[in-house]
Amino acid sequence: GENVEQHPSTLSVQEGDSAVIKCTYSDSASNYFPWYKQELGKGPQLIIDIRSNVGEKKDQRIAVTLNKTAKHFSLHITETQPEDSAVYFCAASQWGSNYQLIWGAGTKLIIKP
């Protein structure tokens, strides 16, 4: 079955710098890759997602890139701000069928002032 590896488990960056979180997946049939952000005391919230028919997607300061050949995808956050501090989860699944989301273990992002 599908397996998703996420790195690093903790990432500390200076405010204003960029942060990159990477995930690899094992099932080449996976074609949907969302990223969720979980703030303290809250449930995860979708922040961006990408399907395998595109290589990159941007939304203001966040972007996701996908390399289908290498089976990895990454979350990029530019100009980090204190409110970016949270745990970020990647996941993988297959669009249009009853396949479960398979989740990574999460990355705790710490923004240093």
Added chain:
Amino acid sequence: ETGVTQTPRHLVMGMTNKKSLKCEQHLGHNAMYWYKQSAKKPLELMFVYNFKEQTENNSVPSRFSPECPNSSHLFLHLHTLQPEDSALYLCASSQDYAGVGEQYFGPGTRLTVT
């Protein structure tokens, strides 16, 4: 209330107790989920209900018993739990269950089994 709500937010129970977790979604969605979240581990999907019918049960021990009386409410009945069941239990909903599409999560119930 908007979104997905969960009660109680915190629960401490002994191994011989019986308790229930409640989830309610105000989004008009058709699919609801229970997840277990343990520190530094991937979210573990426990149960999925689509149009009130259970569609997934990921080999969850029988001491966890879900109930979905209608598409807005989801319960997780707990009995004779083990200390390793201590975790954050998250409820989520989505428009339909297609394995994908945005899932909306509640804040979770922090469960401690003593």
